[in-house]
Amino acid sequence: MSTTGRPQAVMSNPRADRVKDIAKLAGRSVRLKRRQFLAEGPQAVREALAAHRADAVPGGSGVVVEVFATQSCLERLPELVDLAAGVPLRCATEEVVSAMADTVSPQGIVAVCNFLDRPLNDVLAAGPKLLAIMCRVQDPGNAGTVLRAADSAGADAVILTEGSVDIYNPKAVRSTAGSLFHLPIVTGQDFLPLTDELRKHGLALLAADGYGNVDLDRLQDQSAGRRLKGGGDVDVMAAESKMPRLEEATAWFFGNEAKGLSAAELDAAQWRVAVPIYGEAESLNVGTAATVCLYASARAQRDWYSFEETEDLETQRLETE
Amino acid sequence: MSTTGRPQAVMSNPRADRVKDIAKLAGRSVRLKRRQFLAEGPQAVREALAAHRADAVPGGSGVVVEVFATQSCLERLPELVDLAAGVPLRCATEEVVSAMADTVSPQGIVAVCNFLDRPLNDVLAAGPKLLAIMCRVQDPGNAGTVLRAADSAGADAVILTEGSVDIYNPKAVRSTAGSLFHLPIVTGQDFLPLTDELRKHGLALLAADGYGNVDLDRLQDQSAGRRLKGGGDVDVMAAESKMPRLEEATAWFFGNEAKGLSAAELDAAQWRVAVPIYGEAESLNVGTAATVCLYASARAQRDWYSFEETEDLETQRLETE
Numbered sequence: 062m063s064t065t066g067r068p069q070a071v072m073s074n075p076r077a078d079r080v081k082d083i084a085k086l087a088g089r090s091v092r093l094k095r096r097q098f099l100a101e102g103p104q105a106v107r108e109a110l111a112a113h114r115a116d117a118v119p120g121g122s123g124v125v126v127e128v129f130a131t132q133s134c135l136e137r138l139p140e141l142v143d144l145a146a147g148v149p150l151r152c153a154t155e156e157v158v159s160a161m162a163d164t165v166s167p168q169g170i171v172a173v174c175n176f177l178d179r180p181l182n183d184v185l186a187a188g189p190k191l192l193a194i195m196c197r198v199q200d201p202g203n204a205g206t207v208l209r210a211a212d213s214a215g216a217d218a219v220i221l222t223e224g225s226v227d228i229y230n231p232k233a234v235r236s237t238a239g240s241l242f243h244l245p246i247v248t249g250q251d252f253l254p255l256t257d258e259l260r261k262h263g264l265a266l267l268a269a270d271g272y273g274n275v276d277l278d279r280l281q282d283q284s285a286g287r288r289l290k291g292g293g294d295v296d297v298m299a300a301e302s303k304m305p306r307l308e309e310a311t312a313w314f315f316g317n318e319a320k321g322l323s324a325a326e327l328d329a330a331q332w333r334v335a336v337p338i339y340g341e342a343e344s345l346n347v348g349t350a351a352t353v354c355l356y357a358s359a360r361a362q363r364d365w366y367s368f369e370e371t372e373d374l375e376t377q378r379l380e381t382e
Numbered sequence: 383m384s385t386t387g388r389p390q391a392v393m394s395n396p397r398a399d400r401v402k403d404i405a406k407l408a409g410r411s412v413r414l415k416r417r418q419f420l421a422e423g424p425q426a427v428r429e430a431l432a433a434h435r436a437d438a439v440p441g442g443s444g445v446v447v448e449v450f451a452t453q454s455c456l457e458r459l460p461e462l463v464d465l466a467a468g469v470p471l472r473c474a475t476e477e478v479v480s481a482m483a484d485t486v487s488p489q490g491i492v493a494v495c496n497f498l499d500r501p502l503n504d505v506l507a508a509g510p511k512l513l514a515i516m517c518r519v520q521d522p523g524n525a526g527t528v529l530r531a532a533d534s535a536g537a538d539a540v541i542l543t544e545g546s547v548d549i550y551n552p553k554a555v556r557s558t559a560g561s562l563f564h565l566p567i568v569t570g571q572d573f574l575p576l577t578d579e580l581r582k583h584g585l586a587l588l589a590a591d592g593y594g595n596v597d598l599d600r601l602q603d604q605s606a607g608r609r610l611k612g613g614g615d616v617d618v619m620a621a622e623s624k625m626p627r628l629e630e631a632t633a634w635f636f637g638n639e640a641k642g643l644s645a646a647e648l649d650a651a652q653w654r655v656a657v658p659i660y661g662e663a664e665s666l667n668v669g670t671a672a673t674v675c676l677y678a679s680a681r682a683q684r685d686w687y688s689f690e691e692t693e694d695l696e697t698q699r700l701e702t703e
Contacts, residue, residue: 104664209663209667211661212662212663213659213660213661213663213666213670214660238663238665239663240662279687281606281681282687285603285606285607286606289607290610336534336677337680338534339534339535340535340536340564340565341564342564343425343560344559346559349531349669349670349673352666352673353673359660360602363599363660366600
């Protein structure tokens with residue numbers, strides 16, 4: 062095995078055992094057995110290394126096990142060398158790095174990473190305000206998109222139920238565009254015990270469901286009304302109507318791309334919320350629906366923009382107008 | 383050529399000239415020359431036929447030129463036979479339909495369709511309230527996703543500038559999930575003359591830009607404030623601040639996935655609007671950003687939900703709560 066800080070031979074044999082060994086991480090069973098996966102390309106490796114530094118526990122195994130990069134990649138991106146301080150970093154030829162990777166063009170760098178899963182209890186103990194739950198989402202690209210949307214919307218964690226795609230699948234990792242390393246992930250959860258835990262921790266359970274009877278835009282208007290009026294009449298009326306409040310702690314369920322949420326999953330939710338379709342589209346895909354839902358919650362959970370602040374924005378209008 | 387209403391031999395030779403001829407529609411140059419493309423699979427063909435019926439002009443060439451389907455597909459989906467009344471419909475073997483299609487599994491049905499482009503003037507003459515403009519979007523999947531989002535949000539049309547991906551690319555057609563046939567499309571527009579026309583027709587030009595200095599959530603709050611307060615103080619303040627109003631007629635510009643909008647494109651917009659990133663994600667992809675922006679406009683352009691309506695919603699809370 063390699064160590065840092067000492068000059069080493071450049072790995073040049075793409076058929077070497079160590080290279081084949083890493084290439085095997087493309088397979089789910091090998092990933093599960095080793096509890097490791099591969100981050101490919103500068104963006105993913107950068108985020109992995111940043112997470113490794115942020116997470117650093119003395120004696121802990123950390124996020125990144127080892128980095129393999131071409132000389133030209135390291136010359137092009139010297140900040141990665143600094144970020145990798147304390148992590149084994151091996152120089153390898155383009156051919157070797159490509160042989161390790163699933164990506165057609167890993168751009169000269171890959172990192173072997175430890176699984177990032179956290180226990181559900183740790184996530185819930187932190188008092189989350191916004192959670193994204195994927196229920197048997199199967200397509201790695203969709204799963205990655207939902208995770209990236211959850212990160213963008215500032216969700217506290219992403220949870221995958223048993224039967225979902227492996228989030229460490231190379232295509233899923235790519236689709237997260239680095240977000241995989243940004244927020245806690247919980248995997249392999251049995252659906253019903255999970256919903257019990259979520260309820261116990263005071264989260265409202267909202268199912269994103271194209272056939273849902275609660276309109277997301279109505280919830281957004283109600284939430285805006287409460288926030289703008291500061292808890293007056295609107296607040297009372299909404300309380301009486303027992304509608305969900307987007308500004309409160311929420312867990313969103315997103316279903317399988319082909320079949321949506323199952324009857325059992327819908328039953329376990331407290332409300333079935335539809336993103337309205339204003340045109341003729343039959344539905345939204347799970348990635349875009351999740352984005353709209355999570356952003357609606359994110360907006361509602363933050364302070365109302367003060368209108369007094371608008372004055373300093375006059376300058377923001379571009380000159381061309 | 384085939385005619386309808388008369389029993390015909392089942393096409394069974396995947397190497398026949400007619401089959402090869404249709405398979406050539408996978409190539410852009412052939413599509414452009416013929417001004418035709420292929421819709422593949424039951425969903426796309428259904429939407430194509432529905433558009434053909436809605437569009438029917440006596441003596442016009444219509445949307446669908448010819449449909450090819452397997453016997454088992456027509457037995458499984460008899461409504462497609464009714465929808466296809468008046469359109470040449472040929473029976474073919476699974477092998478022949480697959481040889482025509484780009485899709486690995488076209489599920490036994492394809493339709494040769496005429497290009498759907500409309501002239502820009504027709505679209506603008508209809509007084510659009512919401513337009514999605516793709517500026518050099520290159521990935522067919524992204525282009526399809528933006529188009530589907532525009533349809534979902536009830537946009538009046540989608541416009542692609544010169545240098546964008548061909549929206550009739552098989553992968554783009556698939557990604558639209560049928561939305562390609564739902565709303566007017568304008569292609570190949572030169573950017574600057576286009577923006578001139580949009581301004582002349584009173585549309586506000588908003589560039590979706592991750593580095594934009596106007597926060598989309600702020601615009602949403604301002605719009606909600608105006609609508610809730612019915613044009614009171616908030617309205618005056620927002621007018622003074624000269625911020626864009628989401629409830630007014632708007633054209634959104636969405637840029638190239640890798641490079642975003644160019645400096646010239648940003649300059650031509652009146653405002654640069656950012657979807658806020660509440661987490662650590664670097665950015666949203668163009669498909670999800672477009673969804674969030676278009677839905678924000680769609681919401682703002684519709685009536686505020688009356689809070690008096692909430693009472694009848696009490697029953698909507700599910701029993702399990």
